[in-house]
Structures are given as structure tokens and as C-alpha cells.
Amino acid sequence: MEETKASSFVELRRQQAGAFSRAQALAHGISDKVLLGRRRARQLQQVHTGVYADFTGPLPWETRMWAAWLACGAGAVLTGTTALRRYGVAVESRDERIHVAVPHSRRVEPKSGVVVTRHRRLSSLVQPSRDPATVRLEVALLVIAAGEADVSRQAAVLFDACRQRRTMPARLLTELESLPELPGRRILRRILSEAAEGVQSFLEQVYLRRVEQAHGLPRARRQVRVEDDGKVSYRDSEYSPYEVIVELDGQLGHADAASRWRDMTRDNAAATSGKVTLRFGYQLVSDPCGAAVQVIAALRFRGWTDTPHPCSPTCPVTPTR
Structure with missing residues (x-):
């Protein structure tokens, strides 16, 4: 019986990354006197009141997590x-x-x-x-x-x-x-x-709010799935009726040569199918109106006839062609 309790206590401590509570120890036949003796012998350490780790030295995150949960x-x-x-x-x-x-x-x-x-x-x-x-x-x-x-x-x-x-x-x-x-x-x-709606980053949020919505642009489709030679990619925004694509390059995922090559390959594939790609980076945050002017020009060239509107008195977007 004692061996069974001891082995189950070993397994419990293993599952809890070495952490255990006083209540758990007592339930497995480990008295306060034994706990005190093992602490003095540096066979365990107290993490919180009534909570211990069965080893000494620095505590890994997993052990601290179990100890905190037990202590609460x-x-x-x-x-x-x-x-x-x-x-x-x-x-x-x-x-x-x-x-x-x-x-x-x-x-x-x-x-x-x-x-x-x-x-x-x-x-x-x-x-x-x-x-x-x-x-x-x-x-x-x-x-x-x-x-x-x-x-x-x-x-x-x-x-x-x-x-x-x-x-x-x-x-x-x-x-x-x-x-x-x-x-x-x-x-x-x-x-x-x-x-x-398909927004997946801060930059895409800026584009939706401060470029598209603020200037009365048509609503783009977002995260459009594209498969080319068995490889799947997603276009950030696509104005399907006008074959205009907008890609937004954040700081992550576009800084290395491999990422740039993938972007160029994707843009070229779109161009060969008759679509135009506009690509913006973090300058979008400081100049959303400038981006809007470019997108509007591309949309108008491809047949968009609705009327955009400036977002402020100093906005360069004009409502006329």
C-alpha cells in the first residue's frame, strides 16, 4: 500500500512538473515532519506557502505555473x-x-x-x-x-x-x-x-478604415484564395469586377529575399491574367490619402464609375474624373 502511494505521488509530481501542495503530500502519506526534513536536506524547495517543488535551483516556467495554480x-x-x-x-x-x-x-x-x-x-x-x-x-x-x-x-x-x-x-x-x-x-x-470581413493585420485595418471606407471606395474581397501550380496563397484585397489587387506588406514576412521573391511571383502571375497589383507598406499609416489616390486611379482605369470623396478639406482625392 505504501509503495502504491509513493509511486502515485511520483507520478503526480511528474505530471505537475515537480510541483505539489502540502495537501497532496499529506494525502499520499507524506507528513509535515518529512517535508521539513527534505527541505533541510535540500531535496525540495518551498515555492509558495503550502506549495513545493521536488528539486532545488531555478524553477522552469511550467513548474512555476503549476505551483501558482496550486497555491491559489x-x-x-x-x-x-x-x-x-x-x-x-x-x-x-x-x-x-x-x-x-x-x-x-x-x-x-x-x-x-x-x-x-x-x-x-x-x-x-x-x-x-x-x-x-x-x-x-x-x-x-x-x-x-x-x-x-x-x-x-x-x-x-x-x-x-x-x-x-x-x-x-x-x-x-x-x-x-x-x-x-x-x-x-x-x-x-x-x-x-x-x-x-477578412482583415488580418493592423495594416489591413488601416487600409479598410482610412483608405477604402474614408474615401468611398468600393468594398474589396479580402483574403482571396489563389492556387498556382499547386501552391496556395491569399491576396489581401481584391476588387474583382475591376481586376485590381491591393497587397499590404507589413514588417514581418516581407523583409527577406525569399518573401520578396514570392511577392513578385504572385504579382507577375496576376499580371499575366490581366490583373494589376498595387502594393503598400507602412507609409499607408502616414499617407492613406496618397494610397487612395493611386487605388482610385487604378479602379477608374479599369472601369469604376462611382464617385469617391475626400476624407478632409486637405485630402487630395477629388470626386470628379
Whole structure:
């Protein structure tokens, strides 16, 4: 019986990256006296009150994550960037702290390296069958986005997750409705509506808002799937009736020679089929009106007859041909 308990405790610690709680130790027949002796012999270390690691030295992230969750007690749930890391979603963050949510009715003492937040209806936000308990992916993304002070960073968090195919705008919009207390819901809803339309980056958002919508351009199709010699690619925006394509080159994915070659190959393939490609980079942010002038010229050359409009008194866009 004792051997069975010992082996099961070894397996438990393995599953928890070496972390374990005092309660778990007692349940496996390990007394406080034994724990104290092993601490003095430097066979384990205390991470938080009542939580230990079965080794000494620096603690890996996985061990710190389990230790924080165990230390926060009943109903604790991983959230924020910690949850995203558990889901394998890449986020631009230097925050190495462990983020844990607890039911609103509970208060948890501050713990080193741990961010604890309290939530109402927390149990309804948990992803079933995950150990340790973790909020759903969409909840974690929305919480992180809502915590960003800059709207462009909010958009980046949500666009990146959708572009990585980790979730879909429709799922995020549905989850947003289940978080009535989340700050900035109106802005998040607009970002997700744009994502549902095919916007996948901050630059694409700038193009949609400040070039296309601000100047009365026709609505483009977005993320248009193209297959050439068995290779699939996606065009950022395409005005199909006029055979005009707009590609938006962000800082990532277009800086190396291989990426530039792929872009040129794609543009040339479009040209051979009678389509014209306009390509814009981050100058779009500082001069959206200049980009609009170029797109309007291409559309007019290809037969667009509707009337654009200037976005301001100093805008160079003219409503006449």
C-alpha cells in the first residue's frame, strides 16, 4: 500500500512538473515532519506557502505555473498570457508572471510572480478537460486585448490569433457577449467585425478604415484564395469586377529575399491574367490619402464609375474624373 502511494505521488509530481501542495503530500502519506526534513536536506524547495517543488535551483516556467495554480486553491483557473501559453498561442509579451483567476467570492493573498484576478461566473468560462483548469482560448484572448491601452495592440492580439487559425472571429464575437463586464467591448466588437470581413493585420485595418471606407471606395474581397501550380496563397484585397489587387506588406514576412521573391511571383502571375497589383507598406499609416489616390486611379482605369470623396478639406482625392 505504501509503495502504491509513493509511486502515485511520483507520478503526480511528474505530471505537475515537480510541483505539489502540502495537501497532496499529506494525502499520499507524506507528513509535515518529512517535508521539513527534505527541505533541510535540500531535496525540495518551498515555492509558495503550502506549495513545493521536488528539486532545488531555478524553477522552469511550467513548474512555476503549476505551483501558482496550486497555491491559489479551490476554483483557481489559468488566464491571460499564461492560458495562451498553455494553448500554444504565440503572443508578444515579456510578462513572465503567472496569471490566475479565482471566483469573485474568494480573496487570495499576494504571491511573488503571480497575478491574481477575481471574476464572477468564472466556472462558466473554463475549458472542460484541461488540467490545470484554464479559461477558454477565446476568453483569454479577449481579456488580454481588453487590457491593452493601445487600440492597435488590441487589434494585433485578435488579428494574430485569427491569422494563426487558432480561433475564428465568430467564436470571439460569441464569447464577447458572455463577458458583459469586459471593458472596451464596443471597440473589440468593431475589431472582430473587421476580422470577420477578412482583415488580418493592423495594416489591413488601416487600409479598410482610412483608405477604402474614408474615401468611398468600393468594398474589396479580402483574403482571396489563389492556387498556382499547386501552391496556395491569399491576396489581401481584391476588387474583382475591376481586376485590381491591393497587397499590404507589413514588417514581418516581407523583409527577406525569399518573401520578396514570392511577392513578385504572385504579382507577375496576376499580371499575366490581366490583373494589376498595387502594393503598400507602412507609409499607408502616414499617407492613406496618397494610397487612395493611386487605388482610385487604378479602379477608374479599369472601369469604376462611382464617385469617391475626400476624407478632409486637405485630402487630395477629388470626386470628379
